[in-house]
Amino acid sequence: MSLAQEVQSRVKDALKSGARDQAASLRVLLSELQRMAKEARRELSQEEEVQVLKREKKKHQEAVEGFKAGGRQQAVEKEEWMIGIIDELLPQQLDEAALAGLIDQVITETGASSPKEMGKVMSALMDRAGTQVDGRLASRLVKERLTA
Incomplete structure (x- = not known):
């Protein structure tokens, strides 16, 4: 439906x-x-x-x-x-812990290591999880991981 x-x-x-x-x-x-x-x-x-x-x-x-x-x-x-x-x-959103794990996985797969590659990580993340991801939260978590 x-x-x-x-x-x-x-x-x-x-x-x-x-x-x-x-x-x-x-x-x-x-x-x-x-x-x-x-x-x-x-x-x-x-x-x-x-x-x-x-x-x-x-x-x-x-x-x-x-x-x-x-x-x-x-x-x-x-x-x-x-x-x-x-x-x-709305479809059930991933919680912060599950999203963080998925982001770590995507960063490893894409080989991203700097904030310049944030777009590549976000694109791969949205392709994989799509509607289950809160874009703002994902963006913040990706940025934190790539700047750390």
Whole structure:
């Protein structure tokens, strides 16, 4: 089942249970997935769907920061709920220890030894683990290992 189908199913469930606010929030997510598929003029791959969800999660995280600064607690709770839903839909991310082990393996395989070769390591890492890797965390860990 694609992520778009999963979101569609959750919209239906929310409507059946009478949770109109939740259904509306999920519809926004679904419409973004559908818009991207329409732009691509094909069904999105799993990786592309994950990228859309990650973008949406980032938007909601930025909104949380803004709402906290403005003292709008109810809006913060709604955005955090949406972040939780997106997290449920996203593939399980590697934890820091597992990611560090994988990075060490990739560095050994690529023979990288300086920060100049970070791109080569990141490319190989993303090819191997793809959607299971948080790019920011991976970048930080690779940089630490190549500068050490």
